[in-house]
Structure formats: C-alpha cells, structure tokens
Amino acid sequence: MAVCYDKKSKTISINTEHTTYQMKIGPYGVLMHTYYGERISGEDMSYLFRYEDIGFSPAMGDAGMDRTVSLDTMPQEMPSFNVGDYRAEGIRVQHGDGSYALDLRYVSHEIIEGKYSLDGLPAMYADSPVKGDASEGGLIGENSAWSGEKAETLKVVLKDRAKNFFVTLLYGVFENLDIITRACLIENREEKTAVMDKAVSMSIDFMTSDMDIYTFNGRHTMEREAERKRLGKGITSVGSLRGTSSHQHNPFVILCEPEAGEEHGGCYGFAYVYSGNFLAEAECSQLDMLRFTMGIHPSRFKVLLEKGRVFTMPEVIMSYSGNGLGKLSIQFHRAMRNNLCRGKFKNGRRPILINNWEATYFDFNGEKLISIAEEAAKLGIEMLVMDDGWFGKRDFDESGLGDWFPNEEKLGMSLHELIQGVKKKGLSFGIWMEPEMVNEDSRLYREHPDWAITLPGREPGRGRCQLVLDLGRECVREYLYQAICGILDTGDISYVKWDMNRSISDMYNPELAPEQQGEAGHRYVLGLYELLERITQRYPNVLFEGCSGGGGRFDAGMLYYSPQIWCSDDTDAIERLKIQYGTSFGYPISTVGSHVSACPNHQNGRITPLHTRGTVAMAGTFGYELDIGKMSEEDKEEVRAQIQSYKNYFDLIQGGNYYRLTKPEEIFMAWQFVSEDQTKSLVSVVMTSARANAPGCIIRCKGLNPQNKYKEAGTGKIYSGSTLMYGGYLLPKEMGEYQSYQMYFERV
Numbered sequence: 001m002a003v004c005y006d007k008k009s010k011t012i013s014i015n016t017e018h019t020t021y022q023m024k025i026g027p028y029g030v031l032m033h034t035y036y037g038e039r040i041s042g043e044d045m046s047y048l049f050r051y052e053d054i055g056f057s058p059a060m061g062d063a064g065m066d067r068t069v070s071l072d073t074m075p076q077e078m079p080s081f082n083v084g085d086y087r088a089e090g091i092r093v094q095h096g097d098g099s100y101a102l103d104l105r106y107v108s109h110e111i112i113e114g115k116y117s118l119d120g121l122p123a124m125y126a127d128s129p130v131k132g133d134a135s136e137g138g139l140i141g142e143n144s145a146w147s148g149e150k151a152e153t154l155k156v157v158l159k160d161r162a163k164n165f166f167v168t169l170l171y172g173v174f175e176n177l178d179i180i181t182r183a184c185l186i187e188n189r190e191e192k193t194a195v196m197d198k199a200v201s202m203s204i205d206f207m208t209s210d211m212d213i214y215t216f217n218g219r220h221t222m223e224r225e226a227e228r229k230r231l232g233k234g235i236t237s238v239g240s241l242r243g244t245s246s247h248q249h250n251p252f253v254i255l256c257e258p259e260a261g262e263e264h265g266g267c268y269g270f271a272y273v274y275s276g277n278f279l280a281e282a283e284c285s286q287l288d289m290l291r292f293t294m295g296i297h298p299s300r301f302k303v304l305l306e307k308g309r310v311f312t313m314p315e316v317i318m319s320y321s322g323n324g325l326g327k328l329s330i331q332f333h334r335a336m337r338n339n340l341c342r343g344k345f346k347n348g349r350r351p352i353l354i355n356n357w358e359a360t361y362f363d364f365n366g367e368k369l370i371s372i373a374e375e376a377a378k379l380g381i382e383m384l385v386m387d388d389g390w391f392g393k394r395d396f397d398e399s400g401l402g403d404w405f406p407n408e409e410k411l412g413m414s415l416h417e418l419i420q421g422v423k424k425k426g427l428s429f430g431i432w433m434e435p436e437m438v439n440e441d442s443r444l445y446r447e448h449p450d451w452a453i454t455l456p457g458r459e460p461g462r463g464r465c466q467l468v469l470d471l472g473r474e475c476v477r478e479y480l481y482q483a484i485c486g487i488l489d490t491g492d493i494s495y496v497k498w499d500m501n502r503s504i505s506d507m508y509n510p511e512l513a514p515e516q517q518g519e520a521g522h523r524y525v526l527g528l529y530e531l532l533e534r535i536t537q538r539y540p541n542v543l544f545e546g547c548s549g550g551g552g553r554f555d556a557g558m559l560y561y562s563p564q565i566w567c568s569d570d571t572d573a574i575e576r577l578k579i580q581y582g583t584s585f586g587y588p589i590s591t592v593g594s595h596v597s598a599c600p601n602h603q604n605g606r607i608t609p610l611h612t613r614g615t616v617a618m619a620g621t622f623g624y625e626l627d628i629g630k631m632s633e634e635d636k637e638e639v640r641a642q643i644q645s646y647k648n649y650f651d652l653i654q655g656g657n658y659y660r661l662t663k664p665e666e667i668f669m670a671w672q673f674v675s676e677d678q679t680k681s682l683v684s685v686v687m688t689s690a691r692a693n694a695p696g697c698i699i700r701c702k703g704l705n706p707q708n709k710y711k712e713a714g715t716g717k718i719y720s721g722s723t724l725m726y727g728g729y730l731l732p733k734e735m736g737e738y739q740s741y742q743m744y745f746e747r748v
C-alpha cells in the first residue's frame with residue numbers, strides 16, 4: 001500500500017515511487033508534519049524536531065507547566081489559530097460564543113482504495129472514485145472520467161480540543177505519478193453558528209526555510225512570467241482578488257533549494273485546482289522553519305457554518321522532485337494531462353483550426369467566413385472558428401453580450417446554413433462565446449438588469465464595456481444553459497471557445513443575506529463549475545477551450561472542464577516564447593492554446609518570419625489567426641508544410657516529455673520534446689537576439705538515452721545520446737534574429 005501506519009511510532013507515511021510524505025500523531029494528539037522529500041524507508045522522522053522552551057512561545061494549554069511543548073514551534077498538518085501559534089493560520093473561525101480559536105487534535109484516520117472526489121469541485125481522478133456522505137465528513141461524488149492510474153485516499157479526522165468543530169484532511173496518492181493531492185472538509189457540529197473567514201486547503205511545515213520561491217506573474221498579454229527569489233523572514237505571498245485566478249498571479253507555486261536547476265536539486269510544486277480568488281503564503285519563522293499554505297483568499301471571504309454544514313475546500317496538487325525543475329514539470333504534465341483533463345480530446349489530436357478574429361474582427365458575414373473556409377481547406381486546415389460578433393446586436397464590444405441568438409441579418413443566413421456551408425468546404429465548425437458577461441445594451445440586460453453583479457446604490461465598474469452575470473444564482477445558470485444548448489443544438493458545432501474578458505468587481509449577490517455576502521465570490525466559482533459540468537457532459541463530442549482575455553483563468557480547475565486554454569491574447573511569437581516558458585513549469589503543452597498570427601503582429605507590430613511563428617505555435621495546440629487571402633503562394637506552401645510537420649510530430653509534442661533548454665534572457669530560446677521510450681526527439685530553437693561576429697551557439701539536449709544512436713533528419717548525421725546531451729549540437733551560423741530551426745532525431 002502507498003499509505004502505511006506504524007502503531008508504535010504513531011506515524012502515517014505516504015509513499016510514492018520516489019517520494020515520502022510523513023505525519024505523526026504527536027504530543028497531546030497534535031498531528032505533526034515530519035517529512036516530505038526523497039523516498040525513505042519508514043523511520044519516524046520526528047527525531048529532526050527538538051522540543052525546547054522558546055521565549056515568548058507559550059506552551060499548549062493542556063501541557064500544563066511543560067514549557068517545551070508549544071504550537072508556535074511545532075510542525076503541523078493543519079495549523080492552529082489563536083492558541084499560541086503566531087504563524088500563518090490555516091482556518092480562522094469565530095465560534096458561536098464569540099471566541100476566536102481553533103486547536104485541532106487527531107481523532108482517527110482511514111486508508112481507502114481509490115481517489116476521493118469533491119462535491120461541486122474539480123479534482124484529479126484515478127481508476128475508480130470513492131463515494132461517501134459529506135454530512136459525516138466523508139467523501140463525495142463520482143468522477144465522470146477514469147484513468148488507468150491507481151490511487152489511494154488517506155482520510156484524517158481532526159477535532160477542536162474544546163468545540164465540536166471538525167476538519168477532515170484528505171490526501172489522494174498517485175504512487176506511480178509521484179503526486180499527492182490535498183483537500184479538506186470543514187464541519188461545525190456545535191448548536192450555534194460559527195463564522196469562518198479564512199480557510200486553506202493545505203498547509204505544510206518544512207524544518208528549514210532555506211529555499212527559493214518561484215511564482216508566475218504578469219498582466220494581460222504577458223502572463224505567467226517566471227520569477228524566482230530567495231525567501232526571507234516573514235511572509236511572502238501571491239494571490240488574486242479578481243474573481244478569477246488572474247493574469248497577474250497564477251495559482252501554481254514552486255519551492256526549491258537555492259542551488260536547484262533544471263536537472264538537479266530538490267523542488268516542491270503546488271497547483272491549486274480552483275479558478276477564483278486564492279492566496280498562497282510562505283512564512284519563514286523565528287526558528288528558520290517554513291510554513292507554506294494555499295487556500296481561498298480571505299479578503300471578502302466569510303462563511304456561516306450552521307450546525308451540520310460541511311464546507312468543502314478545493315484541491316491542491318503537490319509533487320516533489322529531487323532531480324530539478326525539469327523533472328518536477330514532467331510530473332505535473334503527466335498528472336494533469338492524464339488524470340485531470342477529461343473527455344475524448346484529452347489525449348487526442350485537436351483539429352488544426354483557423355480563427356477569423358485577426359482576419360476580420362467584427363467585420364464579417366456568412367459568405368466571408370465560407371470563403372475563408374474554402375481557402376483554409378486548400379492548405380490542410382481542418383476547422384473554422386467564428387469569433388466574436390455573430391450574435392445579438394454585436395458590431396462592436398459595447399453591445400450584444402447576453403443575447404445568445406444568431407444575428408441572421410448580419411450573417412446573411414441562418415447559423416445552420418453557415419455551418420453547412422463551412423462543412424461543404426471540408427472543415428468542421430467552431431464558435432466563440434462569452435456566456436458569463438452581459439452588455440447593458442442588450443435584450444438580456446433590459447429584461448434582467450438584476451442578474452448583473454453590481455453593488456446596491458453604486459454605479460458599477462465596467463471592463464471592456466461589460467458587466468458580469470452572477471453565476472452564483474440558479475436563474476442565471478439556467479438561462480445560460482438553455483441559451484448555450486440552443487446554439488449547440490443548431491447544427492454540427494465541434495468546438496467552443498469559452499471566453500471571459502474582464503475581472504470581477506462589485507461582488508454582491510442579492511439572493512444572499514447581508515451576513516452571507518462573504519460567500520458570493522466562491523458561489524460564483526461553484527456556479528461556473530456546475531454550468532460547465534452540465535454543458536460538457538451534454539456535449540461530450542465538443543472540444544471546449546477555456547479563455548479569459550487569453551490566460552486570465554489558466555489554472556488546473558478550468559482544465560478539468562476544458563483540456564486546453566488560450567495561453568495569451570498576445571500572439572506575437574517572440575513574446576509568446578517567454579509566456580509559454582513560464583506556463584511550461586506547471587502545465588502540459590497539450591493544454592496551451594497557441595496559434596500562428598498575422599504579421600506585423602496586431603499587439604506590438606513586430607515582424608516575425610512565418611516559419612518562426614509556426615515553430616512557436618507547435619509548442620501548443622496549433623492553429624492560425626490571420627487573413628489567408630493576404631498570403632502569398634510561398635507563405636501558403638509554408639503553412640502546408642507546418643501543418644504536415646505538426647501532424648507528423650503530434651504524438652511527440654502531445655505525449656512526450658518536455659524540456660526547457662534555455663532561459664528567456666539568453667540570445668536564443670530552445671525547448672525539446674522526447675518520447676517516453678526515448679526513441680524520438682524534436683528540438684526547436686528561436687534566435688531572439690542577433691549579434692555581430694557571434695560565437696557558435698551550442699545546444700545541449702536532455703532526456704535522451706546516452707547509449708542510443710540518433711539520426712538527425714535534416715542532415716542525416718548520426719550522434720550518440722551522450723554526445724547530444726553532454727557535448728551538444730552546434731546551431732547553423734546563418735541563423736539571424738527571429739529565425740527558427742527545428743531538429744528531429746530518431747533512434748537508429
């Protein structure tokens with residue numbers, strides 16, 4: 001079994017193929033965290049902790065005069081609150097008698113075959129789900145997708161020392177993936193209502209704070225820039241209050257040893273399976289211990305826990321690598337690709353599409369789209385996606401959102417006729433929607449202005465001239481469900497791009513009492529998940545792509561419903577290199593929406609060779625966003641070649657191991673795909689900075705079998721794996737700025 005309990009030492013050890021995670025039932029029933037790292041043989045790791053009197057760290061209440069036992073110095077699985085631990089709390093609660101406190105102690109644990117699931121929330125899944133009763137602090141629900149991966153669940157029940165307040169810690173163990181997931185169920189069994197205004201899904205206390213932290217930050221059109229810095233005393237935090245996981249800060253964090261690199265050093269990764277406001281905190285304590293927590297952001301968050309209510313916290317995916325950042329990324333890629341994404345498209349090749357947005361913007365009709373489809377078919381493109389402007393009164397972004405019925409006057413035909421026209425040209429049909437939004441100039445808003453999120457008595461803030469529909473309300477979700485079904489039932493629609501083009505502000509739900517308004521943001525996210533679940537289950541043959549102004553909601557929660565997410569609204573190939581570099585640390589290449597765009601680029605005006613734009617887009621789902629009618633015959637031939645190359649390399653790109661070969665600040669960017677059996681590899685290079693009289697540029701490959709011989713397709717030369725990895729490959733000297741180069745190696 002992956003989970004083992006030692007009665008003598010009172011330790012619970014979770015073992016994956018290469019890692020061990022251990023906790024111990026410590027003094028007075030405190031559940032201590034004792035170890036997470038390289039796999040060990042099962043010793044009680046609490047010997048690393050020293051009990052001693054630390055000044056101004058009060059002893060536990062039930063320890064009497066024993067000054068050596070303090071919650072302020074003990075490593076805990078779920079931190080206490082206001083009972084002597086002054087570090088970042090895990091769950092902050094005010095009980096019915098007005099007291100603020102939480103002092104959790106071990107009650108019981110259970111080891112269960114299968115992976116838990118969470119009521120109303122996305123979560124990783126395994127070969128078979130675990131079911132149970134939430135009202136008893138149990139496990140809930142049933143996954144709609146299984147994988148070939150086995151898993152176990154550890155359930156640990158904790159209780160407050162003085163109150164009937166319970167926290168059930170859930171651990172999902174994917175032994176072969178080196179993945180552990182964490183979530184928790186919070187339940188008040190007191191007669192009086194408790195108020196919770198902070199809750200984390202997981203907490204882990206490390207015995208050392210000598211670590212660096214990687215966060216992935218940015219803005220609209222420049223998401224997930226990797227930032228690494230040394231942790232110092234106090235709290236380092238990253239989070240979002242935008243109602244979504246946000247462009248600005250991604251809910252994926254890495255802690256690593258200061259000397260860790262791509263191929264060496266200890267690294268811990270944490271991905272939040274949640275799409276709303278979040279907070280991750282890393283606190284270095286007075287004793288140089290490190291506490292890391294991840295949960296829902298406490299600002300404007302408040303939950304009333306009536307007797308018997310169970311609050312389910314979202315899941316965190318955790319993984320450890322002792323062999324550097326590259327190995328950690330591969331572990332997350334495999335887990336998300338196979339055990340988080342669902343449906344027929346999660347491992348299948350997605351259609352190579354062309355989106356009309358950068359070709360036409362709002363200026364199109366049905367005939368123009370059919371003509372684009374006709375030209376696209378000649379190049380080998382497989383799908384036409386009709387973007388914004390096809391519905392309601394929508395010729396600019398100030399009107400129409402919410403009116404999800406085709407504008408047949410603008411199209412010059414019905415939606416069904418348009419779909420059939422595109423299909424006759426040999427392409428499948430996809431469509432853009434933004435269901436969560438509404439314009440004030442729309443039929444929907446005029447009929448239901450109260451459905452938009454606004455604060456009473458205040459003029460609302462507008463983003464992109466639009467307001468947000470409150471998906472926390474059932475009436476709104478039902479309207480959207482019926483409207484979306486009405487569109488998707490019109491004809492053979494194979495793809496939906498689900499967009500969201502603003503952050504949420506003015507959060508308020510008129511259906512909630514004043515004291516419940518702290519739940520409005522979380523209920524929005526739950527409502528979104530419920531709607532997506534209904535839609536994706538009803539249309540299992542439709543490929544859904546997530547989008548929020550590009551990568552504003554690029555998170556593990558959304559990947560449960562859409563196996564790909566539009567990476568960024570910045571389609572410039574050179575800036576995409578940095579965006580896709582940061583994204584690759586936590587998210588699979590198969591989830592990265594990436595297209596060849598128009599040139600000069602519509603975001604920054606840069607002119608980049610078509611070949612290079614194709615090379616960059618191949619590190620993703622691949623497609624086009626440009627006007628085919630303006631392309632030369634030479635460019636069209638290049639497109640045909642790109643499409644054929646992508647098809648040839650698809651299995652390698654989608655299912656192979658991904659390696660970062662360079663960093664963004666170097667004069668060229670390079671990345672590599674290697675098949676699981678190490679027989680094939682594709683290396684891509686883009687020169688980002690040309691230099692006069694430059695020295696030779698050498699790339700050292702990764703992930704190959706040192707004993708294998710590999711033939712490079714372009715030159716026919718044969719190299720050993722060891723030569724390519726330790727000696728390297730010399731790039732052609734004629735490569736200039738923004739030029740790209742691809743090398744395909746196959747074992748001989």
